Amino acid sequence: MAQLVEIVLFMERDQKSSNRNIFDKLVKEERIFRNREALSSTFIPKEFPHRNKEINDFANILKPALYGARPSNILIYGQTGTGKTAIAKYICEQIVEKADNENKKIHTAYINCKQTNTPYGILANIGKTYSTEWDEVIPNAGWRIDKVYSALKQKADDNGGIAIVILDEIDALVNKNGDEILYHLTGLNSDLNNSKIALIGISNDTKFTSWLDPRVKSRLGEESLTFSPYNAIQIEEILAQRVKLAFNENVVDPVVVSYCSSRAALEHGDARKALDLLRISAELAERDEREIVTVNYVGKAQSVMEKDQVRCVISTLPIHYKTTLASIVFNEGKSKNGQQTTGEVYTTYKQICKLSNLQGLSQRRIGNIISELDMQGLINAKIVSLGRQGRTKFINVAIDKKQINDLFEEDKFLSDIIYELKQNTTYFSSTQMRLI
Ligand SMILES: Nc1ncnc2c1ncn2[C@@H]1O[C@H](COP(=O)(O)OP(=O)(O)O)[C@@H](O)[C@H]1O
Numbered sequence: 001m002a003q004l005v006e007i008v009l010f011m012e013r014d015q016k017s018s019n020r021n022i023f024d025k026l027v028k029e030e031r032i033f034r035n036r037e038a039l040s041s042t043f044i045p046k047e048f049p050h051r052n053k054e055i056n057d058f059a060n061i062l063k064p065a066l067y068g069a070r071p072s073n074i075l076i077y078g079q080t081g082t083g084k085t086a087i088a089k090y091i092c093e094q095i096v097e098k099a100d101n102e103n104k105k106i107h108t109a110y111i112n113c114k115q116t117n118t119p120y121g122i123l124a125n126i127g128k129t130y131s132t133e134w135d136e137v138i139p140n141a142g143w144r145i146d147k148v149y150s151a152l153k154q155k156a157d158d159n160g161g162i163a164i165v166i167l168d169e170i171d172a173l174v175n176k177n178g179d180e181i182l183y184h185l186t187g188l189n190s191d192l193n194n195s196k197i198a199l200i201g202i203s204n205d206t207k208f209t210s211w212l213d214p215r216v217k218s219r220l221g222e223e224s225l226t227f228s229p230y231n232a233i234q235i236e237e238i239l240a241q242r243v244k245l246a247f248n249e250n251v252v253d254p255v256v257v258s259y260c261s262s263r264a265a266l267e268h269g270d271a272r273k274a275l276d277l278l279r280i281s282a283e284l285a286e287r288d289e290r291e292i293v294t295v296n297y298v299g300k301a302q303s304v305m306e307k308d309q310v311r312c313v314i315s316t317l318p319i320h321y322k323t324t325l326a327s328i329v330f331n332e333g334k335s336k337n338g339q340q341t342t343g344e345v346y347t348t349y350k351q352i353c354k355l356s357n358l359q360g361l362s363q364r365r366i367g368n369i370i371s372e373l374d375m376q377g378l379i380n381a382k383i384v385s386l387g388r389q390g391r392t393k394f395i396n397v398a399i400d401k402k403q404i405n406d407l408f409e410e411d412k413f414l415s416d417i418i419y420e421l422k423q424n425t426t427y428f429s430s431t432q433m434r435l436i
């Protein structure tokens with residue numbers, strides 16, 4: 001009898017274990033991360049090492065809002081990953097918190113102009129800061145722009161108070177639409193009776209104001225702040241702060257932090273790059289069921305990131321650029337010392353065009369495309385003097401061969417070219433085929 005009970009219990013246990021969800025083990029055993037969110041791009045920390053001065057200046061410029069006066073408009077410059085977005089959002093959170101405690105009316109709006117880059121979209125987003133009913137007041141599209149302006153003015157005056165509007169990546173807005181929208185926005189205050197608007201423009205491009213109408217330039221840049229790039233030691237401190245928040249104790253080898261920091265410092269002191277490198281390293285270690293993130297994983301993370309970057313560049317190349325790149329990759333195995341001339345690239349390019357029914361461009365155009373591919377870092381093209389025979393370009397692929405072959409296979413157009421070429425081996429030598 002006892003034996004029978006034991007068998008039944010065993011069967012039940014077996015049944016239970018086979019009913020387990022595959023995520024049970026993964027979720028329970030969170031060995032590495034304490035709080036992943038702390039490494040995400042949207043996380044706003046409570047402290048920003050090495051930005052005390054910038055935060056202080058920024059807060060002082062906005063302070064008048066707490067007394068009901070309009071703060072100056074501000075332009076913020078700095079390379080990517082220098083903390084512009086995170087600090088602007090942080091300051092806005094802080095000022096709203098203070099205003100709420102003191103019963104003052106401050107509204108804030110954050111607009112990324114790469115995502116919202118039409119005057120209509122910008123005005124609609126500012127309108128939403130005043131009330132959630134804004135969506136019911138104006139439709140998402142369809143009104144004339146001056147009607148949207150009037151609705152916004154009305155809404156601002158009905159609500160009163162001060163609106164602080166962050167226009168992040170403001171150069172994208174100007175590139176796409178010119179500066180008319182900024183002209184109207186910076187002039188809005190003179191039409192408002194019971195409210196005020198302050199604008200904070202953020203840009204990676206220090207030269208962007210040279211395209212602005214001088215009136216817009218002076219109104220928008222009443223104050224300006226520059227965020228300088230971080231050095232390796234500064235990035236290391238920023239990472240150390242995140243490591244404490246994001247990871248369990250002693251799971252990240254300290255060498256990992258210095259390695260990520262020095263890599264990012266080489267690339268114009270970009271803290272985002274360092275944080276991404278750290279996050280991806282930890283995710284790869286986790287996937288391998290490791291308990292410690294070692295420097296080994298930073299190397300792996302780096303190649304994942306590079307591949308992603310190259311993938312992004314390749315996938316957005318126009319068709320003749322892709323064809324030219326394919327020609328270069330294809331020729332690479334054939335040429336002595338791995339180099340080829342523009343003429344050789346052009347010959348293969350023409351053959352591919354014929355195979356894929358593409359109207360070929362002139363050799364001169366392909367020469368220009370080669371220079372652009374060089375600037376994008378996909379190939380190296382160096383001009384060499386041939387003495388009395390003049391000069392030529394020596395071209396070779398700048399990316400790891402395995403990586404580029406993988407990426408070609410993922411791309412529909414490029415993989416079709418490869419397929420076509422494989423079907424037409426007469427055009428190409430076997431050495432070339434082996435490359436693909
Ligand atoms: N001084 C700092 N302290 C803590 N984190 C920082 C600091 N500077 C930048 N970061 C972090 O680095 C990442 C990139 O910053 P971000 O504000 O997006 O840069 P930018 O807008 O200048 O390109 C964000 O995750 C941000 O939180």
Ligand SMILES: [Mg+2]
Pocket residue numbers: 081084085086168
């Ligand atoms: Mg930013």
